Structures are given as C-alpha cells and as structure tokens.
Amino acid sequence: MNFQRGRGKEPLEINLVPLIDVMMVILIFLMITTTYSKYTELQINLPTADAERQLERANEITVLVSAQGQYVINRNPIPFRGVEQLAEELKRAAGALKAPLVVISADAAATHQAVVRVMEASRLAGLTQLSFTTQSAK
DSSP states (O other), X not given: OXXXXXXXXXXXXXXXXXXXXXXXXXXXXXXXXXXXXXXXXXOOOOOOOOOOOOOOOTTEEEEEEOTXXXXXXXXXXXXXXXXXXXXXXXXXXXXXXXXXXXXXXXXXXXXXXXXXXXXXXXXXXTOOEEEEOOOOOO
16 A cells, blocks of 8 residues: 555665775775786897707708898899799709708808798798708807
8 A cells, every 4th residue: 555645766776885996896806816927128038949950851951041131042143033933943942852852051240031032932942841041059
C-alpha cells in the first residue's frame, strides 16, 4: 500500500566518492611500482672471432668489399653498376660449382649497404650459402 499519495519517488544517485577513492589508490600503486628508464644511447659491442683460419675450399666464391664500396670477386675487380649486374658476376663465378659458398670479406669501414648489396646479389643469383670472415682481436 502506498500511503504517500501524490509524492514521487526520489531519483536514484550513484555515489562516486568510493569509486574515486579506489581509483586514487590504484593510481598511486601504479605510480610507485612502475619503473621509468631512459635509453639515451645504445652501446653495442661487436663480437670478435678467435677461430683458426680455415683452408680454402674448391667451392668458395670470395667477395671482397672495400671501404670505398668497390667489389672484388675471386680476385677480379668488378665495377658496380647495379645489384643485377653483381648477381650476374656471381653466377659467372659460380659456373659449374656444386653448392657454392659465398664468403664475404668486408672492410671495417665499408658501409652496411655495400654488404647488403652482395647479399641481395647472392639471393638473385640463387646462391643461398653465405659466410662472413672476421679478423682476430689479437
């Protein structure tokens, strides 16, 4: 029975104070437990190899990359005109070799792009086995 005729119901309210309190506690917890670190520079120590020199194999194609970006394939200087031309020279050097190994020897001052060109030319020539030479740190 409704004894209060003519009087409407009070509108429902959501009390936001406890919700704000809980959110503040979570925010403070996250601020305390989060670590902030700055990466101002990236220091990279390049590896050196201390392995003994291997004997040359018959199915190797040696590619030398100079600091100026010049290429030498099996002791023959190759003028660079494009990756496709470099791929043709690698195919010619591979000749009838069975599963040739491309050994890349790049100068320490050679650009990364010059080495990537040799890798791309090897891929275009169908030569999938690549190796890099290193110098001992001694």
